[in-house]
Amino acid sequence: MKRRDFLRSVSGLAAGAALPAMPQVISSVHADARSETLLIVSEGGPNNLDIHGVGTNVPGYEVSWNCYDRLISHEMKTGPGGVPYYDRDKFKPELAEEFKIDDMSVTFKLRKNAKFHDGTPVTAKDVKWSLDRAVSVGGFPTFQMSAGSLTKPEQFVVIDDYTVRVDFLKKDRLTVPDLAVIVPCIVNSELVKKNANEKDPWGLEFTKQQTAGSGAYKVTKWTAGTEVIMERNEDWICGPLPKIKRVIWRMVPQAGNRRALLERGDADVSYELPNKDFQEMKANGKLNVVSLPFSNGIQYIGMNVTKPPFDNPRVRQAVAYALPYQKIMDAVMFGLANPMFGAPKDKPTEVAWPQPHKYNTDIEKAKALMAEAGLAGGFETTISFDLNFAGVNEPLCVLVQESLAQIGIKTTINKVPGANWRTELNKKEMPLFTNVFSGWLDYPEYFFYWCYHGNNSVFNTMSYKSAEMDKLIDGARTAAATGDMATYDADVKGFVDLAYTDIPRIPLYQPFVNVAMQKNISGYQYWFHRRLDYRAMAKG
Amino acid sequence: MLTMIGKRLMFAIPSLIGVVIVTFLLTRALPGDPAAYFAGPAATKEAVEQIRKKLGLDKPLIEQFFRYTNDLAHGDFGNSLTTGQPVAAEIRNRLPASAELTLLGLIVSIAIAIPLGVLAATRPGSWIDHLCRITTTAGVSLPVFFTGLVLVYVFYFRLGWSPAPLGRLDVFYSAPPAVTGFFLIDTLIARDFEAFRSALSQLILPATTLAIFSLAPIARMTRASMLAVLGSEFVRTARASGLSPATVIVTYAFRNAMLPVITTLSMVFSFLLGANVLVEKVFAWPGIGSYAVEALISSDFAPVQGFVLTMAVMYVLLNLVIDILYGVIDPRVRLEG
Numbered sequence: 001m002k003r004r005d006f007l008r009s010v011s012g013l014a015a016g017a018a019l020p021a022m023p024q025v026i027s028s029v030h031a032d033a034r035s036e037t038l039l040i041v042s043e044g045g046p047n048n049l050d051i052h053g054v055g056t057n058v059p060g061y062e063v064s065w066n067c068y069d070r071l072i073s074h075e076m077k078t079g080p081g082g083v084p085y086y087d088r089d090k091f092k093p094e095l096a097e098e099f100k101i102d103d104m105s106v107t108f109k110l111r112k113n114a115k116f117h118d119g120t121p122v123t124a125k126d127v128k129w130s131l132d133r134a135v136s137v138g139g140f141p142t143f144q145m146s147a148g149s150l151t152k153p154e155q156f157v158v159i160d161d162y163t164v165r166v167d168f169l170k171k172d173r174l175t176v177p178d179l180a181v182i183v184p185c186i187v188n189s190e191l192v193k194k195n196a197n198e199k200d201p202w203g204l205e206f207t208k209q210q211t212a213g214s215g216a217y218k219v220t221k222w223t224a225g226t227e228v229i230m231e232r233n234e235d236w237i238c239g240p241l242p243k244i245k246r247v248i249w250r251m252v253p254q255a256g257n258r259r260a261l262l263e264r265g266d267a268d269v270s271y272e273l274p275n276k277d278f279q280e281m282k283a284n285g286k287l288n289v290v291s292l293p294f295s296n297g298i299q300y301i302g303m304n305v306t307k308p309p310f311d312n313p314r315v316r317q318a319v320a321y322a323l324p325y326q327k328i329m330d331a332v333m334f335g336l337a338n339p340m341f342g343a344p345k346d347k348p349t350e351v352a353w354p355q356p357h358k359y360n361t362d363i364e365k366a367k368a369l370m371a372e373a374g375l376a377g378g379f380e381t382t383i384s385f386d387l388n389f390a391g392v393n394e395p396l397c398v399l400v401q402e403s404l405a406q407i408g409i410k411t412t413i414n415k416v417p418g419a420n421w422r423t424e425l426n427k428k429e430m431p432l433f434t435n436v437f438s439g440w441l442d443y444p445e446y447f448f449y450w451c452y453h454g455n456n457s458v459f460n461t462m463s464y465k466s467a468e469m470d471k472l473i474d475g476a477r478t479a480a481a482t483g484d485m486a487t488y489d490a491d492v493k494g495f496v497d498l499a500y501t502d503i504p505r506i507p508l509y510q511p512f513v514n515v516a517m518q519k520n521i522s523g524y525q526y527w528f529h530r531r532l533d534y535r536a537m538a539k540g
Numbered sequence: 541m542l543t544m545i546g547k548r549l550m551f552a553i554p555s556l557i558g559v560v561i562v563t564f565l566l567t568r569a570l571p572g573d574p575a576a577y578f579a580g581p582a583a584t585k586e587a588v589e590q591i592r593k594k595l596g597l598d599k600p601l602i603e604q605f606f607r608y609t610n611d612l613a614h615g616d617f618g619n620s621l622t623t624g625q626p627v628a629a630e631i632r633n634r635l636p637a638s639a640e641l642t643l644l645g646l647i648v649s650i651a652i653a654i655p656l657g658v659l660a661a662t663r664p665g666s667w668i669d670h671l672c673r674i675t676t677t678a679g680v681s682l683p684v685f686f687t688g689l690v691l692v693y694v695f696y697f698r699l700g701w702s703p704a705p706l707g708r709l710d711v712f713y714s715a716p717p718a719v720t721g722f723f724l725i726d727t728l729i730a731r732d733f734e735a736f737r738s739a740l741s742q743l744i745l746p747a748t749t750l751a752i753f754s755l756a757p758i759a760r761m762t763r764a765s766m767l768a769v770l771g772s773e774f775v776r777t778a779r780a781s782g783l784s785p786a787t788v789i790v791t792y793a794f795r796n797a798m799l800p801v802i803t804t805l806s807m808v809f810s811f812l813l814g815a816n817v818l819v820e821k822v823f824a825w826p827g828i829g830s831y832a833v834e835a836l837i838s839s840d841f842a843p844v845q846g847f848v849l850t851m852a853v854m855y856v857l858l859n860l861v862i863d864i865l866y867g868v869i870d871p872r873v874r875l876e877g
Contacts, residue, residue: 034712037712039711041706047621054591054594054595054621055591055621138587138590138591139587139590139591140587142587143587223633223826224620224625224630225826225830225831225834226707226824226826227707248711250706250707250711250824251824252705252706252824253821253824253830254689254705254821254822254824256689256692257692257705257822257823257824260692260693260696260697260705261704261705261706263697264696264697264700264704266704266706267704417837418837422576423576426576426588
């Protein structure tokens with residue numbers, strides 16, 4: 001290129017670059033599409049479309065839930081505020097037409113006309129292959145299956161083309177509920193086997209990119225980190241045909257923009273907004289905001305009981321009396337949580353979880369307990385939190401820091417990057433921290449087994465060990481399996497009481513799952529996994 | 541010219557090797573254990589170990605490095621764990637989105653900043669000089685994400701002139717068949733004018749945000765360089781010879797003032813790519829900046845390495861283009877090269 005030509009073209013570019021401002025035009029075709037389409041905006045999207053995959057994230061569970069069927073699912077009941085809420089104790093057949101629970105097994109009769117998205121019929125061999133896969137692939141799915149004593153492929157027996165029996169390893173109340181969670185989804189075995197190879201016998205690479213199920217929706221386009229598009233499966237027979245034809249799920253990282261999209265009416269549904277936004281949207285009433293408590297979930301302050309000073313129960317009780325519970329509810333949660341503190345002194349312990357403890361903010365009492373422990377002068381420690389949830393954790397820790405300073409405990413705040421949080425929890429070295437735990441299976445003994453049992457799972461973040469506690473938890477598990485409800489009730493009350501006297505972790509509140517929707521969106525249901533079920537939703 | 545290009549490319553090889561080694565080591569030095577992260581919230585120690593094995597992270601560092609370089613040599617950047625996709629494909633899909641946005645932002649910025657700088661230089665101390673000073677100072681002192689959010693708030697939320705900040709196209713349009721990856725060009729090739737309009741209207745706010753941020757260096761550099769040239773003897777001679785002021789300014793002064801401006805442009809372009817990260821976050825833009833940041837947050841090695849490597853290659857190419865441009869504008873540089 002000649003010098004002069006270059007110069008000319010540069011000045012030409014400069015002159016031509018004045019941009020016309022153009023209003024957005026949506027043609028009528030697009031307007032029609034809108035009324036049958038649900039537009040969801042959220043912060044993160046799936047990293048894998050198959051829950052059996054390596055490291056599938058929580059948004060991936062939502063895809064799996066809507067695009068795959070399970071043998072059974074839960075009935076709905078009316079929850080807090082009249083919102084449909086899954087019924088922990090009532091199951092309904094999904095891919096199965098009927099099921100029969102015997103003493104040591106459960107038998108499923110499959111629907112005869114159910115088909116996978118590619119048209120092949122769903123048969124017993126697909127069910128066996130899928131359940132085998134869930135207990136064999138390792139990682140999270142296998143772990144979740146084992147929570148219901150489902151660990152061996154031999155447990156899944158094909159009787160004939162449309163009958164499958166699941167044998168129990170031992171009596172466990174959680175076995176049948178565990179077949180209704182997201183993990184035991186039924187996969188198109190022939191299709192996936194065709195795309196599997198020696199290195200990847202379960203075809204995880206294939207199902208990572210596309211859905212191979214029989215569910216009510218199928219993924220038609222997925223651009224990781226940008227959008228997921230799902231179309232209704234017109235041949236779905238495991239329930240009434242969903243009203244929403246198409247679901248477009250876009251990732252919008254900015255919380256402020258998600259709110260703007262909702263308020264302008266461009267997006268239909270969003271979650272993962274700051275509590276303050278939800279509270280403001282609730283107050284101005286333009287949108288429908290649903291807030292429901294996490295089932296079996298608690299945000300707590302944990303203390304490492306293996307090391308001084310928190311090995312002393314008096315110090316732990318002192319902390320429990322020093323926490324600014326109400327301030328946290330008001331200034332951090334904006335009221336969007338159930339308090340888990342300050343139960344009346346004479347309130348009897350219930351056979352339920354979560355339930356509030358009897359501690360309240362009482363600085364004098366806390367100081368007295370510190371003095372009794374011989375630590376009237378206080379001590380220094382660090383309080384750690386997960387930066388992934390900094391919106392809640394950071395103000396919470398600042399309030400705790402302020403409050404603890406009043407009884408002489410000087411804390412430094414340690415912010416742990418999200419990627420590192422699990423590693424830190426696993427090390428079990430943090431002296432003081434805040435965290436959330438919530439179990440899919442809503443049973444007190446399930447929560448306690450993971451969080452307080454001496455086998456010291458990842459979630460026993462306090463490294464709490466007590467022979468008495470173990471006895472009560474194991475007792476409750478056995479009693480539940482054998483149906484001995486008197487012993488069960490006594491054991492549950494026993495371990496709740498012990499957890500609150502020994503207080504290795506101090507429950508603060510039961511958080512809410514918040515979903516904001518346009519007024520014309522109906523049919524939201526609360527599920528244990530806290531993600532959306534598009535099948536019941538409708539627009540207009 | 542060809543020898544010069546060859547020579548420059550040769551110089552780039554050691555820096556690229558250095559980048560490969562440094563990014564590999566840096567990503568390994570990041571805090572956080574990807575195996576624990578991807579094993580999920582309910583993982584046992586055994587589950588974490590299983591994942592570690594699957595990801596090949598149980599092997600010694602040196603073996604991991606050789607496997608990585610071997611894959612690189614075959615054009616394989618590895619797989620991202622957060623998005624589950626091959627990194628090479630992701631970068632190929634996302635780079636045009638970032639490039640389209642950055643280039644448009646830069647063009648808008650040049651279109652405003654260069655005339656502004658030239659005018660300010662020809663009338664120093666006048667109102668236009670002050671205007672130039674105020675705009676550029678304001679532009680550079682506002683953080684990009686802030687400008688972006690304000691623009692969204694005013695033009696989308698309040699006035700409703702701009703479409704929803706939902707990425708490159710309105711939700712109900714489908715992307716044109718990829719030819720260049722630039723939606724503005726691809727929609728025209730596909731003769732889909734409605735989609736072109738949608739793509740353009742989606743681009744206006746983010747491109748303006750970037751332009752506001754990058755006005756300052758370009759305008760100030762143009763002004764300074766023009767002032768120097770206008771004071772030089774050959775301009776006095778040209779004026780004395782009775783040439784029209786337009787000819788003097790455009791043909792003689794501006795051409796000579798352009799070298800430092802081009803250098804600044806290359807710098808501006810590179811830091812715009814960086815500033816992009818925040819703009820992409822605000823406008824849900826599916827570019828490589830937001831991709832790299834998300835990967836970094838989740839200790840996802842492969843995309844971070846891929847991103848840094850791509851950026852390094854782009855910088856090398858950019859510098860090469862700038863060097864060639866010098867030669868086109870100023871023959872003296874060509875001779876020395």
